[in-house]
Amino acid sequence: MSEAPIRLEREALVVRLHVQPGAKRSQWAGCHGGALKLRVAAPAVEGKANEALVRFLAEFCGVPRSAIEILQGEASRTKRVRIATPDPQAVAARLATIASPALSD
Template identity: 40%
Template sequence: MIVHLKVIANAKQDSICSFEGGYLKVKVSKPACEGKANKALISLISSYFNIKKSKIKIISGERSPLKTLDIDIDEQIFNTKLEKVVKNANL
């Protein structure tokens, strides 16, 4: 499944914030240098969607806050988790 993200590095904590304009907004506490933010992003996505890190690949945006990921996950499971993000963002 292809997912577009907007990643904010150096945040206070790691979190999946919202889904806006076709982008999943994600905050990571690591800085955007030496791949630290990308590693934190993959760990966060892996943990949130309960999948192995090896099933997540950054296919574009390695050095940009706008990233495209290829996540090996069932679309229905992804959408169910995404609905929780949207619901929490609207509270």
């Protein structure tokens, strides 16, 4: 069994993502390969998809953009992202609602 897509840390959480650039709009799309799947409405050109990813996550998680750090996968669809927050459990619970329907399949 693979590792969970959301890992809690002190004052942060690390999320495994599968990012699909060039979508019509930025939105969650369930899970893919043990990661949360996110479609972003920006092309994978000159870092635009990563910028859209950070902007979307910051808004969804209610944190400033500076609290989002791409740890791994800057040039890949598969990414590990760290989200700094004073309440990582609340953000993890919100993200888990994205994963729940797909994980129960």
